[in-house]
Amino acid sequence: MKAIDKEACRPIEILMVEDNPGDVRLTVEALKEGKVRNNFHTVADGVEALAFLRREGRYAEAPRPDLILLDLNLPKKSGREVLAEIKDDPELRRIPVVILTVSQAEQDILKSYNLHANCYITKPVDLDQFLEVVKSIENFWLTVVMLPPR
């Protein structure tokens, strides 16, 4: 009973893979307005993202994220490659991956779902809409949805 309580009370770990610091900051601001207590982590490219998830190098102490926000256009290793590696890894594939990108291209959407992305969202241009989207991601994935045990 105690263990479950402890589990329920721990902050949610979110990993954002995004090379644009502006978007990172906006997301942080949006999450500040949200209700869910969270630890927000951010990495700026695909190689770093996989290192974080596999706890390699300086990420040896990194927590396992509950949710990954993944941009598609990233330096070094693209978001598609990162997504493919996550979903190919039996340890990581259960972590929900939300694609958050500017691309509205049909082929990007199709490819992402084919690689088992959990959802695909285009970044709204308008600030209010952006804040709303981040809040709804938080609400849906962290309070509505039942996630697998860690």
Added chain:
Amino acid sequence: MDMTYAASAALQASAVILQITAAFFALRLIRVSGGRVSWILICSAFCIMAIRRSISLGQLLAGGPHPPNLLDDGAAVAISALMLAGVLLIPSLFLTIQQAAEMMRRAKDDLEIQVAQRTEELREANAHLSVELDERRRAEQRLARYTQELARSNADLEQFAYVASHDLQEPLRMVASFTQLLARRYRGKLDQDADEFIGYAVDGANRMQRLINDLLAYSRVGTRGKPFAPTDSHVICRDARDNLAKAIEESGAVIFQGPLPVVVGDEVQLLQVFQNLIANAIKFRSAESPQIQVAAERQGHEWVFAIKDNGIGIAPEHQERIFSIFQRLHHRSEYPGTGIGLAICKKIVERHGGRIWVESHPGKGSTFYFSIPEVKQS
């Protein structure tokens, strides 16, 4: 001189003439027949006969022995008279034949000259035609090349507009988002100047965002168009009115919609044309409540649609300009908008092979026309 003698002499003489004539004809026939042996022989025979007859005539005239079996006097006279008549007739007959032959020869020559002339004329006409044909072929090649270049440059431009507007979105999103965030968090917390500056920054970013979105929409007319299909413009116009229900209600606009045809086109884009034109008719209304008439008329091989309003109208000098991208006639505070609507209408109508134009006088309303060519459905 007795009659028998005279008759005999005449007979002999006419026989000589006859034989010479015959020889002459035979000679002609030799020429005509290309020197055939039979004609040469006949000619020679006549010549010999004529010589022999001349000799006996000579003997007769010189008072030599009378030929043994001469005809009696009367018959001799008659025959010699006939012979003479024949002899007299022959040259004229010969002359007529010669004249006819001459005429035929001339006619033939004339004909040959004419044929040669016509052939020459035809050859010249042919040469001229082939020069013209070459010129036309070259012109067609030039035209095809220009069309190709134009299509490519158009495609390049569209690609440029699309990429530019798409890639511009990213940094602009940052500017717009953070100025908006600034406005949200700090309006009224700094001084008055700061609020004003933030206000301008937010307004500028918002406007730029609209311009870029409009540019994107404009470039998509060419790149995101759907294939043409039979489309009921009556339904489209009704949909446009449904989409504008709020503006129609607020302005108290009355829309009269006449019968509208089925045309071949892009449904989504044609809806946009109707919607933009009706929205403009409401937006640029005069003090009176808007009255808008939508009608269509068949003109030759195209349908001409007309959207007539009783709005503020447009001065003649501005009537071309309004169809250009981002051209506005009024200050933003009077009538908002980037000035993309009519440019998009123009691009859509032109994509359908039609034209768009306006007839208007300030204060007397405007009628916007656009044509959609009739496409035969096979």
